[in-house]
Amino acid sequence: MDLELRHLRVVCAIEEAGSLTRAAAALRTTQPGLSAQLRRIEAMLGGTLFDRGRAGVVATPLGELVLARARAVLPGVDGLLADTARAARRRADPDRVRVGSVGAPLLGHLVLAIRAVRPGAEVTARCQYAAAPLLDDLAAGRLEAAVLGDSPGQELVPPGDIELRPLVTEPVFALLPSAHPLAAREEVDLGRLVEEVWAVPRPDSDRTREYWSTALALTGRRPRTPYEAEGRQLVELVRAGLAVSLCQATFLEVPGVVVRPLAGDPLWYRHVLGWRRDGPLAGRGEEIVRRVGAGYLDSCAASPVYARWREQHAHSAQLTGR
Numbered sequence: 001m002d003l004e005l006r007h008l009r010v011v012c013a014i015e016e017a018g019s020l021t022r023a024a025a026a027l028r029t030t031q032p033g034l035s036a037q038l039r040r041i042e043a044m045l046g047g048t049l050f051d052r053g054r055a056g057v058v059a060t061p062l063g064e065l066v067l068a069r070a071r072a073v074l075p076g077v078d079g080l081l082a083d084t085a086r087a088a089r090r091r092a093d094p095d096r097v098r099v100g101s102v103g104a105p106l107l108g109h110l111v112l113a114i115r116a117v118r119p120g121a122e123v124t125a126r127c128q129y130a131a132a133p134l135l136d137d138l139a140a141g142r143l144e145a146a147v148l149g150d151s152p153g154q155e156l157v158p159p160g161d162i163e164l165r166p167l168v169t170e171p172v173f174a175l176l177p178s179a180h181p182l183a184a185r186e187e188v189d190l191g192r193l194v195e196e197v198w199a200v201p202r203p204d205s206d207r208t209r210e211y212w213s214t215a216l217a218l219t220g221r222r223p224r225t226p227y228e229a230e231g232r233q234l235v236e237l238v239r240a241g242l243a244v245s246l247c248q249a250t251f252l253e254v255p256g257v258v259v260r261p262l263a264g265d266p267l268w269y270r271h272v273l274g275w276r277r278d279g280p281l282a283g284r285g286e287e288i289v290r291r292v293g294a295g296y297l298d299s300c301a302a303s304p305v306y307a308r309w310r311e312q313h314a315h316s317a318q319l320t321g322r
Helices: 005-017 019-026 030-043 061-092 105-118 129-138 207-216 233-238 283-302 305-311
Strands: 050-053 055-058 097-102 122-127 147-152 162-177 199-200 224-228 245-248 257-261 268-276
Touching: 005 030, 005 055, 005 061, 005 097, 005 105, 050 305, 055 061, 055 245, 097 105, 105 122, 105 147, 122 268, 129 147, 129 162, 129 268, 162 233, 162 283, 199 233, 199 245, 233 245, 233 257, 257 305, 268 283, 283 305
Parallel strands: 097 122, 097 147, 199 224
Antiparallel strands: 050 055, 147 268, 162 245, 162 257, 162 268
16 A cells, blocks of 8 residues: 555644544544554554554654654645645536535525626535635635634634624524423523433534533533434434433524523634635625625524524624624
8 A cells, every 4th residue: 555645644733632532533534443554554654653642642752753744744735735726626516615514504595695796607516514614625625715713712713815804793692492391491501411311413613512511511510412413413402301412502493302591601712704815706895794684684584592682782793794
């Protein structure tokens, strides 16, 4: 087997993560699978790249050499791939706009906004749970625009060619089974909610679970989290009465689950729009932000619980992109 660029990326990911477990999560693979892959890479290169200990991994002298060469090579290759991809796309699909989105109520509004400002463009879309891979795709020219999101203390950092525009910061709400005793309350105390069994997102580059854990730790209690799930699967666990969780304020209640504000609003989520400065939407960003913002307000109105919260917290509910 010959050494490939993907092998260098794996070595860099392990060094950056500091452990095989965290690197496996970032690479969306299993720890045993990553360990086996590392052993094959080490066999190709003729020696051990990392010393493994209880505290994590540390690069060996050979590993330091490989990392130094990889860091010198990969940025140039990535730049070459991005430039050629953009050039090929402009030739082949001059009127194609590719967008991505995290789980948020803005994707449809973004597509409609792009169609309004670029009537002849073909718009395609794909979704991803975490914002970081979408931001990487924007930077590499694989997307022209994206709906992103982050949390306080974990704000996204834009690469050089990317414009990031925060749209609104909204509170995070509790997601409960409709038969749960707390569902009868107007708002839920996080210190009380932490006593329940939880369904939580799995730890990855989105860092949502990390943010939740930081806030929950302030209650002085540690929740039981036997269920790791996202999206529909998480909702189904709550609907079945097996767990509680958290959700975006604009989450639309479905039969079997209810949404309730958290007392004191201890958790927040920020919606962010991103687009390429050298892409087909350059120069139309302000209009797109305005149109998507108007669509967001429609989504707020469709969520009675959040609409009521916004009426009571008008000073906290302003769109930052307007």
